[in-house]
Amino acid sequence: MIDRIEQLLERVEKPARYTGGEMNTEVKPIAQAEVSFAFCFPDTYEVAMSHLGMKILYDILNALPYAVCERVCMPWIDMLEGMRRENIPLFSLESRTALNRFDIVGFTLQYEMSYTNILEMLSLGGIPVKSAARVESDPIVVAGGPCAYNPEPLHAFIDAFMLGDGEEVIVKVTDAVHDGRKQGLARLEILRRLAGIPGVYVPAFYSARYHGDGTLQSFDPIDAAAPATVTKCCVADLDAAAYPGAIPVPYTQIVHDRIMLEIMRGCTRGCRFCQAGMLYRPVRERSVDRLLQLAEQLVDSTGYEEISLSSLSSGDYSKLSELCQKLMERFASRRVSISLPSLRIDSVVGDSLAQTQKVKKTSLTFAPEAGTQRLRDVINKGVTQTDLLSRLREAFEGGWNSVKLYFMIGLPTETQADLEGIAHLAREAVNAYYAVPKGQRAKGLRVTCSASVFVPKPFTPFQWNAQDTMETVRAKQAELRRMLNLRGVTFHWHDPSVSLLEACFAVGDRRLADVLYRAWELGCRLDGWSDQFRYDLWMRAFADCNLDPAFYANRERGAQELLPWDFIDIGVTKAYLRLEAERALRAETTPDCREGCNGCGIERIEGLCTICG
Amino acid sequence: MIVVFEKGLVLRHIGHLDLMRSIQRALRRSGLPVRYSNGFNPHIQLSFASPLSVGVAGMREVMDIPLESECDEAEFTQTLARAMPAPLKVRRARAVPDTFPTLMALVAGSNIRMELDAGQAADAVAAALPPFMASDDCVALRKTKSGENSTNIRPFVTQASVEPSGTGYTLRCVIANRAEGSLKPSVLMKALCDLAGVEAVPYLAYRDAILARAGDGALIALEEYPYV
Ligand code: SF4
Numbered sequence: 001m002i003d004r005i006e007q008l009l010e011r012v013e014k015p016a017r018y019t020g021g022e023m024n025t026e027v028k029p030i031a032q033a034e035v036s037f038a039f040c041f042p043d044t045y046e047v048a049m050s051h052l053g054m055k056i057l058y059d060i061l062n063a064l065p066y067a068v069c070e071r072v073c074m075p076w077i078d079m080l081e082g083m084r085r086e087n088i089p090l091f092s093l094e095s096r097t098a099l100n101r102f103d104i105v106g107f108t109l110q111y112e113m114s115y116t117n118i119l120e121m122l123s124l125g126g127i128p129v130k131s132a133a134r135v136e137s138d139p140i141v142v143a144g145g146p147c148a149y150n151p152e153p154l155h156a157f158i159d160a161f162m163l164g165d166g167e168e169v170i171v172k173v174t175d176a177v178h179d180g181r182k183q184g185l186a187r188l189e190i191l192r193r194l195a196g197i198p199g200v201y202v203p204a205f206y207s208a209r210y211h212g213d214g215t216l217q218s219f220d221p222i223d224a225a226a227p228a229t230v231t232k233c234c235v236a237d238l239d240a241a242a243y244p245g246a247i248p249v250p251y252t253q254i255v256h257d258r259i260m261l262e263i264m265r266g267c268t269r270g271c272r273f274c275q276a277g278m279l280y281r282p283v284r285e286r287s288v289d290r291l292l293q294l295a296e297q298l299v300d301s302t303g304y305e306e307i308s309l310s311s312l313s314s315g316d317y318s319k320l321s322e323l324c325q326k327l328m329e330r331f332a333s334r335r336v337s338i339s340l341p342s343l344r345i346d347s348v349v350g351d352s353l354a355q356t357q358k359v360k361k362t363s364l365t366f367a368p369e370a371g372t373q374r375l376r377d378v379i380n381k382g383v384t385q386t387d388l389l390s391r392l393r394e395a396f397e398g399g400w401n402s403v404k405l406y407f408m409i410g411l412p413t414e415t416q417a418d419l420e421g422i423a424h425l426a427r428e429a430v431n432a433y434y435a436v437p438k439g440q441r442a443k444g445l446r447v448t449c450s451a452s453v454f455v456p457k458p459f460t461p462f463q464w465n466a467q468d469t470m471e472t473v474r475a476k477q478a479e480l481r482r483m484l485n486l487r488g489v490t491f492h493w494h495d496p497s498v499s500l501l502e503a504c505f506a507v508g509d510r511r512l513a514d515v516l517y518r519a520w521e522l523g524c525r526l527d528g529w530s531d532q533f534r535y536d537l538w539m540r541a542f543a544d545c546n547l548d549p550a551f552y553a554n555r556e557r558g559a560q561e562l563l564p565w566d567f568i569d570i571g572v573t574k575a576y577l578r579l580e581a582e583r584a585l586r587a588e589t590t591p592d593c594r595e596g597c598n599g600c601g602i603e604r605i606e607g608l609c610t611i612c613g
Numbered sequence: 614m615i616v617v618f619e620k621g622l623v624l625r626h627i628g629h630l631d632l633m634r635s636i637q638r639a640l641r642r643s644g645l646p647v648r649y650s651n652g653f654n655p656h657i658q659l660s661f662a663s664p665l666s667v668g669v670a671g672m673r674e675v676m677d678i679p680l681e682s683e684c685d686e687a688e689f690t691q692t693l694a695r696a697m698p699a700p701l702k703v704r705r706a707r708a709v710p711d712t713f714p715t716l717m718a719l720v721a722g723s724n725i726r727m728e729l730d731a732g733q734a735a736d737a738v739a740a741a742l743p744p745f746m747a748s749d750d751c752v753a754l755r756k757t758k759s760g761e762n763s764t765n766i767r768p769f770v771t772q773a774s775v776e777p778s779g780t781g782y783t784l785r786c787v788i789a790n791r792a793e794g795s796l797k798p799s800v801l802m803k804a805l806c807d808l809a810g811v812e813a814v815p816y817l818a819y820r821d822a823i824l825a826r827a828g829d830g831a832l833i834a835l836e837e838y839p840y841v
Contacts, residue, residue: 001780002730002815010668015626023639023698249698251627251635303638303696305656334641335655 005096008082016252017045018079020093023249024301025071030095033068035178037061038092038102038125038139040072042109042117043528045093048073049248050256052310053108053145057170059244067174070094070102071248072125074117077526083124090125099125104177105139106170107158109147112505113498113528118143118157119520129517131159131204136187140177140194144170149232149279150458150565153505153512155203160194163568164232165265167241169199192225199233201568202226208510208564214551216509216562231569232279236608238265238286245297249304258306258339259298261291263323267312268593268611270600271369272380272584273408275457276312278572282602282609283316288323295327299336307331308339315340363402363446364395370411371421377587378413380580388425392432401442403429409476410454410468412584419476422451423483430488445488451480453499456553457506458565459572461580464557467503469550470496497535501527503553509564512552514545571608573601614678614689615707615716617836620671621700622817629664635698636676643696645689646681662716662823662835663723666797669818673704675835677716684708709840719838721826722771722789725798730815731781737809738802739775739782745808746773753804757794766804769796787824787832 009015030036039058041048048054048071061069070092075083083090089098099105105127107118119129127141128134134141143154144162151161162169173194180190195202205226209217221228235241243262250257266283267276286294295307307327311317327338368383370376376383395403407422426449433445453473456465468476473496484491505512519541526532542549557563559578566574576599583590590598597603597612620632627635637657640647649655662675686706694703729735745751748767755764773786788796798818806813823835 002728002817006817007815009626016628016631019623019626021621021623021698021700023635023642026699249635249638251624251631251698253631253634300642303641305638305641335649 004086004088005091008079008086008088012078012082013076014252017073017076018093020071022251023303024246025094025248027062027068027070027094030068030070030092030097034066035068035104035174035181036097036102037067037069037104037106037174038072038097038099039069040099040105040107040118040121041074042107042114042121043074043111044076045073045250046252046254049250049254051108051110052260052262053166055244055247055260056242057108057166059247060167060171060242061174063242064171064174066178070097072099072105072121074114074121074526075124077532080120080124080525090121100127100139102139103181104174105141107141107143107145109143109145109154111528112147112153112502113533115154115505115516116520116525116527118154119517120525122157129520130156132156134159134187138187140187140190142173142194146276146279147506149275149568149570150506150508151201151203152208152510152564153508153516155510156513156517159191159202159204161201161203162233163199163201163230164570165235165241166233167235169197169233172197173200192223195223195225195227198231201230203510206567210509210511215558216564219562219564219567229567229569232571234282234571234608235265236284238262238284239290243286243294245294246301247298249302256308257304258308259295259302259304260308260310261295261298262286262311263291263309263314263317264311267316269313269316269382270380270580270590270593270598272378272461272580273369273411273454273457275460278459278577278600279570280312281571281600282611284610285317285319288319288326291323292326292330296330299331299334305335306337306339363404363448364400365404365406366391367406368425369406369408370414371407371418371423371425374587375411375414375418375421377589378584379408379411380584380589382589382592385425389428389432392429393435396433396436396441399442401433401444402446402448404448404450405429407449407451408454409451409480410473412454412462412465413587419479420483422449422480426484426486426489430486433488447489448492449480449484449489450492451477452494453496455499455503455506458563459568459570459577461577461584463507463563463577464559464561464581466556467499467553468496469554470500473499495530495533497538498527498530498533500549500553501535501538504549507557507564508552511545511547515541515547518544571600571602571605573604576600614680614684614686615709615713615836616676616678616689616693616703617673617705617707618671618676618697619702619704620665620674621702622670622819624700625668625670625817628667629661632665633659633661635701639693639696639698639701640678643692645678645684645692648679648681660716663720663795665820666799669725669798669820672819672821673823673834673836674820675716675823677709677713679711705836707836713840714838716835719825719835720790720823721832722787722824723795724821724824725786725788725801726819726821727784727798727802728778728780728817728819729782729784732814734806734809734811734814735781735816737811738805738814739784741805741809742773742775742784745805746770751804751808753800753807755796755800764793766796766800770801785821 142160143158148161176193205223207222208219211217264285266280369381429447477493522537602609648658665671689706750765751767753766771787771789775784824832825835825838827833
């Protein structure tokens with residue numbers, strides 16, 4: 001008999017999403033593993049396989065002699081429906097093991113709009129969707145990643161969250177489950193042990209109460225094993241931290257189909273809307289020697305033709321020129337190109353820019369984020385108009401013809417002048433191009449202006465701020481569309497109803513778990529894909545749960561309000577964030593802390609901050 | 614270097630361009646003295662004898678990899694085998710001079726095998742094969758560059774047999790390349806299903822060999838084609 005899965009694969013759109021067998025994914029037999037970990041990415045294969053964190057943790061877990069880690073992705077609709085119809089449980093890519101046969105099922109939380117996929121994957125994998133319904137034989141369901149910093153909307157579905165850098169804590173969690181299972185401990189006891197690991201949050205051990213107006217009244221541990229404050233994990237030395245020398249190489253093209261070399265973690269710039277900038281402090285660099293060694297191993301083991309230097313702000317890497325130089329020297333004969341994805345316009349990239357150019361001329365990205373200097377000061381984006389324009393000029397003189405400009409609309413304190421500023425910058429970009437004499441400039445100017453919608457994020461100075469209502473956002477988008485109707489300029493905008501939900505789940509509390517569950521029951525999944533997103537069903541889910549999305553997204557939170565994520569310590573203090581929020585209102589900038597410590601709170605932990613010691 | 618390899622069943626859904634890129638990456642991993650194309654985005658030179666239809670496993674696929682310098686066949690086989698992902702298996706390498714004819718020009722046909730799952734549908738399809746072979750024409754829809762065409766597919770199938778297997782039936786046939794191109798196993802199967810009056814039958818398709826025509830007119834495995 002031909003396997004049922006094989007038969008189903010004949011009928012789906014992209015069967016190669018489900019077949020595995022890629023280079024560097026040959027792991028040991030799962031039957032022999034003492035503890036098995038299903039690394040679940042709540043989005044499709046192409047998105048999952050582009051994610052660096054997954055590759056790092058996959059490698060770490062498979063390096064443990066007693067453990068096996070296999071990958072599981074969210075199936076696309078056609079596959080989902082086929083699996084439901086044929087009663088095929090969600091399975092891993094490597095050994096096609098059903099999700100509920102693993103000891104640990106771990107989700108990485110990268111994006112709020114993938115939350116319904118988690119529910120769908122659990123259900124399809126034969127695991128009770130709600131933690132409270134799980135029995136002894138069910139896997140322990142864990143989660144980590146940037147969205148875990150406000151775990152509350154997922155508290156009913158995830159048994160334990162890991163906060164912060166995953167390299168070390170994922171091993172501790174795996175060990176604790178391994179030991180617990182070996183000793184025959186009950187599920188509850190295993191969860192208690194997990195709660196004792198620094199950086200781990202077990203939501204069942206906490207209780208939340210609310211004021212009459214819906215704001216949080218109290219949030220306390222109700223089990224002796226649970227700490228009142230959960231402190232994020234932080235890998236102090238990146239050179240010593242594990243990094244894969246080999247990563248899976250998909251057969252089909254994925255989003256980021258190349259070697260990603262993480263050159264540093266964290267960012268010192270302190271943009272006030274940016275969550276990653278606060279979460280990943282302090283800034284830590286990998287040494288040039290270590291990076292060269294990793295690059296060598298990865299080129300050998302993958303055969304990739306491109307290395308991309310990855311970090312929040314690669315231009316700030318202290319030895320960027322030296323690194324680029326050495327990488328190019330080493331790999332030129334093997335035709336491996338080097339690329340820098342997040343070039344910042346204020347980075348000192350002069351010579352590095354010249355070097356990447358030798359290899360490839362892709363489109364250049366600039367992120368001024370706001371249209372006027374005043375608003376850029378509010379958000380602490382230390383970029384000046386003059387800087388930006390001179391970078392644009394350099395780019396066009398250097399032979400680029402395609403630039404992308406990223407903006408955000410609905411930022412706190414935004415006015416009409418700021419919207420006009422966006423159009424003004426786009427016009428200046430066009431002028432900068434035409435200022436280069438014909439014949440010397442590359443043909444076919446393309447200026448792409450993208451305007452996303454401001455989403456308040458936990459652990460940022462803007463965590464208290466409201467998002468614009470959808471009506472306001474729509475009006476602003478319409479106006480920008482009108483103003484950006486220029487030759488050579490394309491304008492991209494975001495669906496404000498998606499941004500509304502992003503905001504709700506970014507800053508939401510425990511009660512949103514009910515909305516999430518209801519939305520999933522109503523059929524929401526793959527919400528991150530615009531052709532699948534069902535705003536109407538989401539609004540019905542909110543109504544069915546008697547909750548108002550505006551309470552979460554469009555309400556300014558009070559300075560004294562207890563926030564759902566206040567029990568988490570990310571190193572940066574709430575007092576510092578508040579100080580930054582007040583400075584923002586006065587359009588007062590805070591310098592990059594490489595120019596002097598700003599006292600964000602990281603300095604409380606001795607020796608952790610690489611900048612202030 | 615002419616290389617014979619297997620594209621295992623698990624990879625049958627990987628398309629031609631994806632396969633090509635995957636093998637180029639394997640070659641890069643191997644460190645073998647491959648040749649690069651000139652130009653802005655240099656890529657490793659590589660040519661396949663005949664692209665495999667998506668959905669079909671290839672047991673002895675053939676490709677030509679031009680080299681910068683000479684290589685020992687056994688060593689080449691071993692080195693490349695180590696660099697390939699598990700479902701791509703290197704079967705053989707044969708050194709040929711640059712003046713060897715292009716593989717694509719030599720292809721005359723292929724040996725196709727279809728493993729049918731036991732059942733009434735398979736019985737009917739198996740029974741439909743002899744009348745199909747006995748007839749002179751069988752018109753089916755065939756996708757070509759210019760869209761779907763009604764073609765007489767019977768002349769493509771020069772030999773065919775069917776026998777019971779442990780799990781149903783094994784259907785073997787030789788499909789010849791003709792001026793108008795080749796015939797996909799799925800098109801043949803669809804025609805047989807139509808003849809048998811069944812909707813569909815679960816089956817897996819394999820290309821067991823790519824064939825060339827030797828000087829005496831006989832069909833031989835492409836990789837055996839003599840150099841003169
Ligand atoms: S402790 Fe000081 S130097 Fe370190 S990240 Fe915070 S503000 Fe910057």
